[in-house]
Amino acid sequence: xxxxxxxxxxxxxxxxxxxxxxxxxxxxxxxxxxxxxxxxxxxxxxxxxxxxxxxxxxxxxxxxxxxxxxxxxxxxxxxxxxxxxxxxxxxxxxxxxxxxxxxxxxxxxxxxxxxxxxxxxxxxxxxxxxxxxxxxxxxxxxxxxxxxxxxxxxxxxxxxxxxxxxxxxxxxxxxxxxxxxxxxxxxxxxxxxxxxxxxxxxxxxxxxxxxxxxxxxxxxxxxxxxxxxxxxxxxxxxxxxxxxxxxxxxxxxxxxxxxxxxxxxxxxxxxxxxxxxxxxxxxxxxxxxxxxxxxxxxxxx
Amino acid sequence: xxxxxxxxxxxxxxxxxxxxxxxxxxxxxxxxxxxxxxxxxxxxxxxxxxxxxxxxxxxxxxxxxxxxxxxxxxxxxxxxxxxxxxxxxxxxxxxxxxxxxxxxxxxxxxxxxxxxxxxxxxxxxxxxxxxxxxxxxxxxxxxxxxxxxxxxxxxxxxxxxxxxxxxxxxxxxxxxxxxxxxxxxxxxxxxxxxxxxxxxxxxxxxxxxxxxxxxxxxxxxxxxxxxxxxxxxxxxxxxxxxxxxxxxxxxxxxxxxxxxxxxxxxxxxxxxxxxxxxx
Numbered sequence: 357x358x359x360x361x362x363x364x365x366x367x368x369x370x371x372x373x374x375x376x377x378x379x380x381x382x383x384x385x386x387x388x389x390x391x392x393x394x395x396x397x398x399x400x401x402x403x404x405x406x407x408x409x410x411x412x413x414x415x416x417x418x419x420x421x422x423x424x425x426x427x428x429x430x431x432x433x434x435x436x437x438x439x440x441x442x443x444x445x446x447x448x449x450x451x452x453x454x455x456x457x458x459x460x461x462x463x464x465x466x467x468x469x470x471x472x473x474x475x476x477x478x479x480x481x482x483x484x485x486x487x488x489x490x491x492x493x494x495x496x497x498x499x500x501x502x503x504x505x506x507x508x509x510x511x512x513x514x515x516x517x518x519x520x521x522x523x524x525x526x527x528x529x530x531x532x533x534x535x536x537x538x539x540x541x542x543x544x545x546x547x548x549x550x551x552x553x554x555x556x557x558x559x560x561x562x563x564x565x566x567x568x569x570x571x572x573x574x575x576x577x578x579x580x581x582x583x584x585x586x587x588x589x590x591x592x593x594x595x596x597x598x599x600x601x602x603x604x605x606x607x608x609x610x611x612x613x614x615x616x617x618x619x620x621x622x623x624x625x626x627x628x629x630x631x632x633x634x635x636x637x638x639x640x641x642x643x644x645x646x647x648x649x650x651x652x653x654x655x656x657x
Numbered sequence: 658x659x660x661x662x663x664x665x666x667x668x669x670x671x672x673x674x675x676x677x678x679x680x681x682x683x684x685x686x687x688x689x690x691x692x693x694x695x696x697x698x699x700x701x702x703x704x705x706x707x708x709x710x711x712x713x714x715x716x717x718x719x720x721x722x723x724x725x726x727x728x729x730x731x732x733x734x735x736x737x738x739x740x741x742x743x744x745x746x747x748x749x750x751x752x753x754x755x756x757x758x759x760x761x762x763x764x765x766x767x768x769x770x771x772x773x774x775x776x777x778x779x780x781x782x783x784x785x786x787x788x789x790x791x792x793x794x795x796x797x798x799x800x801x802x803x804x805x806x807x808x809x810x811x812x813x814x815x816x817x818x819x820x821x822x823x824x825x826x827x828x829x830x831x832x833x834x835x836x837x838x839x840x841x842x843x844x845x846x847x848x849x850x851x852x853x854x855x856x857x858x859x860x861x862x863x864x865x866x867x868x869x870x871x872x873x874x875x876x877x878x879x880x881x882x883x884x885x886x887x888x889x890x891x892x893x894x895x896x897x898x899x900x901x902x903x904x905x906x907x908x909x910x911x912x913x914x915x916x917x918x919x920x921x922x923x924x925x926x927x928x929x930x931x932x933x934x935x936x
Contacts, residue, residue: 396738471661495922500911504675527668588759612765612877
């Protein structure tokens with residue numbers, strides 16, 4: 357079992373708990389350190405202020421939004437949310453976003469993890485070249501893909517459908533999943549599958565019965581990260597949908613881009629909160645892996 | 658390997674080749690397909706297009722302003738947050754939130770806050786007797802605003818990587834420096850920075866890959882304006898293709914951007930690799 361726990365430890369990043377010696381020293385803090393703590397906390401608070409602003413705005417009545425100085429105490433109301441869902445038609449768009457994000461995450465996880473495994477284990481000639489190509493694909497500007505995707509989808513008559521958007525999102529989520537999972541799998545000892553195969557497992561069997569369960573935490577967080585990537589995508593959604601499959605980011609772009617008045621602020625804030633809250637919850641759940649995941653993409657280039 | 662290959666060929670390789678094909682031909686809007694080959698005509702037209710040149714310059718200005726600022730701030734904040742204390746885990750988790758806010762939403766939030774009449778920032782400046790700033794009104798200010806918004810979104814990410822990096826620094830080197838009587842600046846220059854150089858370079862590459870795709874924030878705030886002051890290249894190509902239906906020219910522009918991005922990414926990657934190998 358010891359190899360197993362060791363393998364797991366490899367997947368978990370960034371040591372968090374301070375050593376006992378350090379903790380003891382922290383009790384007799386020098387003034388410099390105290391200043392650092394305070395300034396760190398203040399910087400963090402500053403970064404959260406805009407989100408607090410959006411949160412408050414989303415619960416304000418129209419007349420409270422446009423007051424100077426901005427009110428902090430007001431009669432909270434759900435009017436903006438109701439407005440966003442009824443007049444702004446946010447409900448169906450939210451459903452679309454959920455379908456597309458989960459779909460893209462799932463397809464990319466299955467296809468990407470298998471490919472990531474292949475890259476980490478099989479001694480294919482040119483595995484290095486493939487790795488470099490995957491990394492290079494992260495530099496491809498989405499606009500270079502949007503034009504042909506739009507034309508092809510139009511020709512095939514699959515514009516404005518969930519499946520088209522899911523496929524479009526695979527173009528950037530799969531390479532990401534491949535890169536991340538390759539890292540996880542490289543960290544696992546080869547002996548694990550070798551033992552399984554000696555016991556009569558096929559190569560595929562070894563992958564699904566040994567490797568996948570061991571790397572489950574990593575795979576789950578990879579999935580969540582993929583969903584986040586697809587959840588907030590704007591360009592492809594803008595180009596490939598117009599009514600039936602439109603996502604929330606498109607709706608928000610519409611509200612924010614409406615430059616005539618600030619009248620849309622309440623609905624904009626409400627729609628913003630609806631997009632932000634699920635992602636924040638997911639991100640906090642997987643924060644340790646998230647950081648590593650974000651970093652890994654290029655760190656191991 | 659197979660499913661991923663098939664999908665990637667379908668959604669990545671094929672569209673890219675199709676873009677190249679469109680860029681080399683005349684686009685027939687009647688059939689909505691590329692028609693006659695025109696060779697490099699679209700490319701010469703794209704390169705001669707002043708608005709396209711402007712969008713490249715705007716993108717470069719934004720990158721040159723934003724990336725170093727974000728790296729410096731990110732590492733600085735990581736240094737601040739590096740102190741040991743009980744609340745650090747919570748602060749770090751909260752600090753993570755701006756970076757998972759969808760770019761288009763962060764554009765929306767900031768558009769509200771920076772509003773010269775009703776926004777919080779104007780009110781705050783007013784407390785000190787300062788006049789409200791028209792953040793999106795003139796060319797310089799709107800670029801500053803874009804950089805500011807992008808920095809808000811990205812600095813937490815840089816700071817988190819940086820704090821992981823700072824934790825992994827070997828402490829004995831710092832103690833040795835202290836024993837030798839090095840002051841803060843000397844330690845920084847001859848111990849910290851050289852040790853951190855590979856990670857700074859790698860962080861730069863990740864941020865670069867994200868920043869060259871800048872689109873959502875600008876669409877939600879300035880929409881490229883005023884005039885063409887914040888019309889980054891992605892937005893410009895988008896407008897050419899989907900507002901003006903100039904598919905051939907926009908494809909040529911996309912290919913040009915792709916080539917420039919690839920070359921620069923390759924250069925940055927090899928520099929960061931070199932820095933890594935040096936250790």
